[in-house]
Amino acid sequence: xxxxxxxxxxxxxxxxxxxxxxxxxxxxxxxxxxxxxxxxxxxxxxxxxxxxxxxxxxxxxxxxxxxxxxxxxxxxxxxxxxxxxxxxxxxxxxxxxxxxxxxxxxxxxxxxxxxxxxxxxxxxxxxxxxxxxxxxxxxxxxxxxxxxxxxxxxxxxxxxxxxxxxxxxxxxxxxxxxxxxxxxxxxxxxxxxxxxxxxxxxxxxxxxxxxxxxxxxxxxxxxxxxxxxxxxxxxxxxxxxxxxxxxxxx
Numbered sequence: 001x002x003x004x005x006x007x008x009x010x011x012x013x014x015x016x017x018x019x020x021x022x023x024x025x026x027x028x029x030x031x032x033x034x035x036x037x038x039x040x041x042x043x044x045x046x047x048x049x050x051x052x053x054x055x056x057x058x059x060x061x062x063x064x065x066x067x068x069x070x071x072x073x074x075x076x077x078x079x080x081x082x083x084x085x086x087x088x089x090x091x092x093x094x095x096x097x098x099x100x101x102x103x104x105x106x107x108x109x110x111x112x113x114x115x116x117x118x119x120x121x122x123x124x125x126x127x128x129x130x131x132x133x134x135x136x137x138x139x140x141x142x143x144x145x146x147x148x149x150x151x152x153x154x155x156x157x158x159x160x161x162x163x164x165x166x167x168x169x170x171x172x173x174x175x176x177x178x179x180x181x182x183x184x185x186x187x188x189x190x191x192x193x194x195x196x197x198x199x200x201x202x203x204x205x206x207x208x209x210x211x212x213x214x215x216x217x218x219x220x221x222x223x224x225x226x227x228x229x230x231x232x233x234x235x236x237x238x239x240x241x242x243x244x245x246x247x248x249x250x
Contacts, residue, residue, distance in 0.1 A: 012135040016036070050072065096122075101155045
């Protein structure tokens with residue numbers, strides 16, 4: 001996700017000379033220098049003002065401490081499950097913390113991110129965070145109490161879509177299509193449906209109804225999904241993800 005943000009920033013006109021990536025792994029530093037030869041890749045934080053924390057949850061507090069020691073006065077965290085309060089304690093009064101939850105479509109510039117922030121954040125700080133995340137997709141503002149739900153919906157959501165793709169491809173093959181044809185049809189199905197959903201002002205329910213003729217094939221499929229508990233399964237999935245996000249935060 002960090003490399004996706006770097007690529008998005010450069011593609012949106014941010015000066016590469018102003019971007020430094022800190023990476024502890026020597027092998028990963030080599031990869032990053034090959035990916036982004038125009039930016040600086042360092043083993044340790046250097047003098048900085050604005051920092052994005054993109055690490056595994058156990059490393060978040062240490063990353064904040066190191067960033068503040070290097071002079072950071074504002075920090076954008078994209079670490080799952082770690083609260084603003086926890087990160088702010090690590091920063092003390094030296095920096096403000098903005099928390100975000102992006103998702104993996106950011107890798108292709110189609111991400112969906114949500115941010116939350118404490119009252120002490122200025123509008124300038126918030127707009128900076130929105131510009132960073134906006135380089136790889138859309139950004140919305142939410143309260144921190146809603147971040148666990150955001151995590152369950154848009155953060156984990158791509159996996160739900162990919163699981164649907166897996167299931168459709170598998171059944172298409174079971175029904176006689178070749179794996180290549182099944183894969184191509186399902187990929188384009190999801191791309192096209194997403195594009196239609198994005199372009200249309202109509203609600204998803206309306207779009208579904210428009211393709212569902214009474215007593216037709218789609219009607220039969222939807223009936224089977226409902227009888228199999230499709231909505232209940234989605235409810236269970238989101239509820240489990242929200243619960244796990246809260247556990248991680250605790």
